[in-house]
Amino acid sequence: MSEKRQRGAKADPAADEAVYQAITRAIMDGRLKAGTKLVEQTLAEAFGVSRERIRKVLHRLGAERRIEIVPNRGSRVPSPSPQEIRAVYEAHRVLEAGVLVQLAHILTDDILARLDAHLLEEKAAAARGDRAASVRLSGAFHMHLVDALENEELSRFLRDLLSRSSVMVSVYEPAADSACAVDEHGAIVEALRARDVAQAIHLSRHHFQHVEQRLRLDRPQGPAPDLRALFSPEALAD
Amino acid sequence: MSEKRQRGAKADPAADEAVYQAITRAIMDGRLKAGTKLVEQTLAEAFGVSRERIRKVLHRLGAERRIEIVPNRGSRVPSPSPQEIRAVYEAHRVLEAGVLVQLAHILTDDILARLDAHLLEEKAAAARGDRAASVRLSGAFHMHLVDALENEELSRFLRDLLSRSSVMVSVYEPAADSACAVDEHGAIVEALRARDVAQAIHLSRHHFQHVEQRLRLDRPQGPAPDLRALFSPEALAD
DNA sequence: CAGGTGAATAATGTGCACATTAATTGGAAT
DNA sequence: ATTCCAATTAATGTGCACATTATTCACCTG
Structure with missing residues (x-):
């Protein structure tokens, strides 16, 4: 038999934490720049987990104000004013x-x-x-x-x-x-x-x-969001 | 046709907030006593929404430390030491x-x-x-x-x-x-x-x-948890 | 050619079916 | 009668299929 997952399979219970830590570190280290959009499907493929899991982690990060979530419009790394x-x-x-x-x-x-x-x-x-x-x-x-x-x-x-x-x-x-x-x-x-x-x-x-x-608060505003496609999946998973 | 919901139906977008507010108020008003277990299925029936919605709200409440969530063991109103x-x-x-x-x-x-x-x-x-x-x-x-x-x-x-x-x-x-x-x-x-x-x-x-x-911190400890069946569904929905 | 309108596409939201794990109950053995 | 274990039951966790909403893009019109 292969490693194929069943329907309601319960994978690694620490997987949530791993994804959470990875994204948190990526944000704090600056590898995920401010304004970057966090697309669920992309992240799911990058980490090799289901989208639901990514979704759960994203909501947790949102509750902790580490990312910004706009209903129906997705999540992104906040670019603080x-x-x-x-x-x-x-x-x-x-x-x-x-x-x-x-x-x-x-x-x-x-x-x-x-x-x-x-x-x-x-x-x-x-x-x-x-x-x-x-x-x-x-x-x-x-x-x-x-x-x-x-x-x-x-x-x-x-x-x-x-x-x-x-x-x-x-x-x-x-x-x-x-x-x-x-x-x-x-x-x-x-x-x-x-x-x-x-x-x-x-x-x-x-x-x-x-x-x-x-801090250089003088000429800030839009630090050129540069969003989408700047985060490489393998750099995330490291 | 009836009001039957489709599969991926998107109900009231404010339903989350309503459930969240209701539970929050119930906890703060003391109607939900400390130690009470919050069973997802029961809450879902009480509010007339799906269990997933309850689940999402519960996790949000957990992230805000308003309730205690132990993996695989459910959520409960915290009884602070x-x-x-x-x-x-x-x-x-x-x-x-x-x-x-x-x-x-x-x-x-x-x-x-x-x-x-x-x-x-x-x-x-x-x-x-x-x-x-x-x-x-x-x-x-x-x-x-x-x-x-x-x-x-x-x-x-x-x-x-x-x-x-x-x-x-x-x-x-x-x-x-x-x-x-x-x-x-x-x-x-x-x-x-x-x-x-x-x-x-x-x-x-x-x-x-x-x-x-x-505060009476002298003879506190276990305020007789009295959990389960003390919260009436209709009292919750008010 | 600019500007807007529609279809096509992509991304997010949600209910459901099932797996898994904890709690409970029943019974057998010492 | 008490203790321990197995089987049943209850409750939580998760992947998937679809609905819904946003975005993109091509096309048409003035």
Whole structure:
């Protein structure tokens, strides 16, 4: 007998997750550019799964705001407007202010030690000029701050925000050096160590202001959608 | 001819939304108690729609954390543990601290006027002993604070948190009077008017502490799930 | 030749039939 | 009587066939 599937066959239960992860990574890595249309049939053939499965994954991604779904018109990678980008960064800034307030109340030496360890990592990555690692660790710093509160709700919210801003940097190519970010991160930790909440918030706000200014929001609008046929099936499956 | 549906018939496009709203409301109003199992076939018959439609709505609700879905084992209304409840309230508290920081930067007389107007509404509801309205307006106050920032990300996050905490109060019946809440809300607005951020945060934190303490987290655990057959189809459809 | 209208094509939405897995019940053996 | 196992039942998961809607394109008309 061949591997032919029966009617209601139940294939790999982890297949959903695999497809979900693949598309998510493709979006976050910028391999799927903003505005690209995600055609169900094409994706189904690319992954070698049924269209229904793709469909389910797409709806999940839509619910998580990772893609845009317009009824009867399909799904596509969102191309956020400058306004939406500002909103995400502002949300991040507002959340971190609240996190810092709470962190000051439950701060332990253990938490500070972990933050210090992370800063060393960041500094090392910056020193050896590893840009990819720098970007990743820069986001991880803020995740560390939230994770210190050990609150799944808050961690999830920040994770969502970070995943969305990572899409944005792939649209509006940021100017390179995030070296200064390390120092700013360190300053925030120092303010925390001194239990100076107001100062920590102040530094955090300025930090975000710098990051936001680094984006090229001036001549954005339509980054030439270039949609359709830009995503190769084998590149997706990798 | 009858109203019999064809094979791939496309019924009311708003049917999804109707089912979604109905279930959401039923959960938030406490008509669907925590732990109740949501059987697809039963719901399909209750709403008079196909099981696939129910299925889609259920998955959407699951993605929004409004219900719990265990693969191959179905969906149910979550019965949050005391730990999860604390997490939600803490998240709310942390978010509001950040909101107050940002609000202090962009505060206008117009915003203050709207908050004052809301306080009057709350006071009126409390004065006439309308408990349902009081609870609703109490949540609305915090929504107003976030909405003043005009940031959809933050508003959505708080909306999620509120919808989850509303489920919780239906589990752990709170002691009645939320009268003092009005005064505490008013105090926060006054601190804002005086541009005293630290004081506003301080008051907000204490406010949440009061609300959280009002819940009966002492002898909770299993509120006697009582699942199956407690939800009447006609009560759902209302 | 421009602009719009229709048919043809492509892509999305949905009900249904069945597979699969969990829950339940009945019975036999110790 | 209790425990364990098999068979039945119930509920969830999935592929497929089609309907419906959007898009494209060719053709006709002014």
